[in-house]
Amino acid sequence: MRCTAHRVFWAWNFDKEEAWLNEQSRRGLALVDASGIRYVFEESEPGAYEYRLELLENVASTVESRAYLRFLEEMDIECVATYGRWVYLRRRTDGAPFDLFSDIDSKIGHLRRIATLLAAVIFIQLSGMGCLAALHGCPPEMLPYAVVWVAVVALVASGFVRVALKLRRLKRERAVRE
Amino acid sequence: MAMESIALTEAVYYILLSLDEPLHGYGIMQNAERLSGGRVRLAAGTLYGALETLQKKCWIEPAPGAGTGRKKEYRLTGTGRAAVRAELERLRELVDNGERIVGEWSR
Numbered sequence: 001m002r003c004t005a006h007r008v009f010w011a012w013n014f015d016k017e018e019a020w021l022n023e024q025s026r027r028g029l030a031l032v033d034a035s036g037i038r039y040v041f042e043e044s045e046p047g048a049y050e051y052r053l054e055l056l057e058n059v060a061s062t063v064e065s066r067a068y069l070r071f072l073e074e075m076d077i078e079c080v081a082t083y084g085r086w087v088y089l090r091r092r093t094d095g096a097p098f099d100l101f102s103d104i105d106s107k108i109g110h111l112r113r114i115a116t117l118l119a120a121v122i123f124i125q126l127s128g129m130g131c132l133a134a135l136h137g138c139p140p141e142m143l144p145y146a147v148v149w150v151a152v153v154a155l156v157a158s159g160f161v162r163v164a165l166k167l168r169r170l171k172r173e174r175a176v177r178e
Numbered sequence: 179m180a181m182e183s184i185a186l187t188e189a190v191y192y193i194l195l196s197l198d199e200p201l202h203g204y205g206i207m208q209n210a211e212r213l214s215g216g217r218v219r220l221a222a223g224t225l226y227g228a229l230e231t232l233q234k235k236c237w238i239e240p241a242p243g244a245g246t247g248r249k250k251e252y253r254l255t256g257t258g259r260a261a262v263r264a265e266l267e268r269l270r271e272l273v274d275n276g277e278r279i280v281g282e283w284s285r
Binding site: 054068071072074075076077096097099100101102103105106109110178 | 187188189202203204207219220221222223224225226227249250
């Protein structure tokens with residue numbers, strides 16, 4: 001029996017999204033599909049699956065990504081859904097912790113991909129705003145739109161800062177150990 | 179040819195130690211866990227990244243004979259074997275110095 005839920009998780013809160021999916025799994029709802037804010041669950045034995053998210057280097061349909069996903073399958077990790085470069089992965093719970101990254105270098109690599117994605121979004125937003133302002137200035141009737149736009153940029157920027165702080169912490173740790 | 183004298187990560191070290199004979203990803207992970215008494219767990223994402231990097235460095239290569247349906251296997255190259263031997267020398271230097279100096283500690 002399937003059910004659908006809608007929730008908004010920003011890219012910089014992917015760890016919270018993971019935590020939510022794992023909480024659902026513990027309650028007997030296993031994610032079987034996801035796209036954007038829409039999540040599809042199937043009834044399952046409580047705690048049967050553990051979930052992790054990853055932002056791939058390339059879109060899931062590329063040769064490189066498919067090779068990686070095939071490798072994960074060989075490691076008993078199933079890809080239940082893809083959304084652009086995001087993949088939703090799960091593994092049957094077997095007592096051992098389920099992590100995709102076990103050393104700091106690969107954790108840094110993943111967080112860097114996310115930070116780059118956010119930086120690109122901010123850059124595009126700012127360039128867009130800059131171009132429009134240069135061409136048309138900011139007439140009074142455009143003010144509400146400008147405010148919303150600035151708010152969106154501020155939101156993404158705060159997410160970027162959250163990820164950047166995590167990265168800094170990891171890099172400092174890396175200076176001491178792997 | 180001088181080998182770069184940089185330290186290998188534990189993950190890479192145990193991957194290389196596992197590939198004297200051809201082995202697939204799952205086997206490498208299990209082998210590393212067994213050799214380290216459960217201490218070193220190679221997570222799938224980390225393992226894949228390391229295998230890609232090691233192939234780019236030509237320290238390992240895909241082992242022939244894996245048809246469709248069989249898991250892809252890897253094995254050491256000559257350069258890879260030399261890298262392991264160099265790393266072992268580096269580790270020996272670390273342990274020798276450590277044992278000598280710590281042996282003289284009074285606390």
